[in-house]
Amino acid sequence: MDEARQRLAHDLERYAQRWPGEGDIARFGEWLRDAERPFHRETRSGHFTGSAWLVSADGERALLMLHRKLGRWLQPGGHADGDPDLAGVALREAGEETGLANLAVLPGIFDIDRHVIPTRGDEPEHWHYDVRHVVVARGSEEVVRNEESLELAWRPVADIASDPASDASLRRMATKWLERRKTR
Numbered sequence: 001m002d003e004a005r006q007r008l009a010h011d012l013e014r015y016a017q018r019w020p021g022e023g024d025i026a027r028f029g030e031w032l033r034d035a036e037r038p039f040h041r042e043t044r045s046g047h048f049t050g051s052a053w054l055v056s057a058d059g060e061r062a063l064l065m066l067h068r069k070l071g072r073w074l075q076p077g078g079h080a081d082g083d084p085d086l087a088g089v090a091l092r093e094a095g096e097e098t099g100l101a102n103l104a105v106l107p108g109i110f111d112i113d114r115h116v117i118p119t120r121g122d123e124p125e126h127w128h129y130d131v132r133h134v135v136v137a138r139g140s141e142e143v144v145r146n147e148e149s150l151e152l153a154w155r156p157v158a159d160i161a162s163d164p165a166s167d168a169s170l171r172r173m174a175t176k177w178l179e180r181r182k183t184r
Contacts, residue, residue: 004085028131038129048131050077051090051130053075053111053133054075055135062174068147100143106136
């Protein structure tokens, strides 16, 4: 296993120690170990992606995007395109998809989510092994929507956590964030 994969394997192990009840963690490790090109979207059965739990400087709000292709409110993120530095991917995607500058990524994996992406055009159904990192907006919160989203909105984290209409993984991240803030 190359150095980048070893770092991610170590980070996944640390995540598993912190969140032992999350069932998909073993699948992430297996995928990292067994897939020939796990960071490339050309790996048609699945690939790693990086997402940002993008929070305001005060930590009270998260920025969500109404995803153009999926028609759902989600966190910014995207394909690794061969880059095994998924924290860097999350930071890059957060900037590209929101137009925000002066962003900072916090160390460590914040959340993971394995989800299926439906068939679309000539792209077959496949898995995203999404590794999420906290990204903090340290400057202006004025966003600029790009072609991947229909809308961008800052929402109170507490509202996301309690909204049954929110995506389950968004509620999980919001709950984790609220718990994290209580312990600090």
